[in-house]
Amino acid sequence: MDRKSAHSALIADDDEFFRLAMTAILSRHFGFKEIVETGSLDAALDQLAQRANGISLALFDLAMPGMEGPGSLSAVRDCFPWVTVAVVSGSSERRKILAALEVGVHGYVPKGLGSSELTRAIGMILEGQIYVPPSLAILDGPARTSASERRAGFEGGDMPRAGRTVELTPRQRDVLSLLVEGKSNKEIARQLQLGEGTVKVHIAALLRGLGVQNRAAAAVVGARLLAG
Structure with missing residues (x-):
């Protein structure tokens, strides 16, 4: 995405203080003119539906009201394919990271990162890379060769999602x-x-x-x- 043409970003997280921190990063470092804040999945979907092409980046927490894990983001990816979607989560569980990648998110950013590393991660996502925590390769033993893990290091494009069933919330x-x-x-x-x-x-x-x-x-x- 061309940062100069960035319109609005969406932060969906029920932690008000984290939303404030992310708003500062997105406006100060990446030039977003408007940051839409919501505290639930339903409110986030409503904003995306109302604003059509206005939102170019959407960041989702996995623990907010209405969210039933990474599978809940399948609808976002299907209905708003032009939006760059990433998870910003307090969890670094390998299972959740891979599940998020399976549904096609553009990155999985742990909240525990420092401010500079968090900014770098968002920058990588905006440049078209798929960001995952460096620890992904060493969690739970030797690196696996699943499609999700192979894809995690690639740049651009969507994750293959054929055949994946969305869990109903x-x-x-x-x-x-x-x-x-x-x-x-x-x-x-x-x-x-x-x-x-x-x-x-x-x-x-x-x-x-x-x-x-x-x-x-x-x-x-x-x-x-x-x-x-």
Whole structure:
């Protein structure tokens, strides 16, 4: 991404002090004119849906309300492919790092990094590299040869995600339940107190996760899933 053409960035984290720190880094070092702050996944999806192409970078914490692990970011990558998406997390678990890379994020940045290293990591991501902690190669014994780990050192492009199933979050289950009832996006949004754009993102994630192409098929599969 050309830093001179950067528009807005999104920080989705329920830690207000961390959001303030990241806002300072993004505006001071990378020239973002507007930093959108949210404290939950639903609020982040709503902002992304409302602002269309305005947001070029989105940073997500994995422990905030609505987030069910790295799989929750699949919908973000699918519905907003132009957005550079990265995880900034308090966890450095190898399993979570690899799961995040599997769904196509552009980097996994531990919160425990110092300010200068955190700035360097964000800079690498904005330059098109996929940042992972240096410790990834030595955690849990010898380095493995999985696709995720091989990909972790490459630059640019998206992670291969074919065949990966999205785990349904509680919110997605709520949306699916209303979809099965035949509710429209507007009705679902009103009942769940969400923006219509956010509902569209959740439905896109459901279609992908259920492996279907349209709402009707999702309703059939969803009815069986919810009944089980």
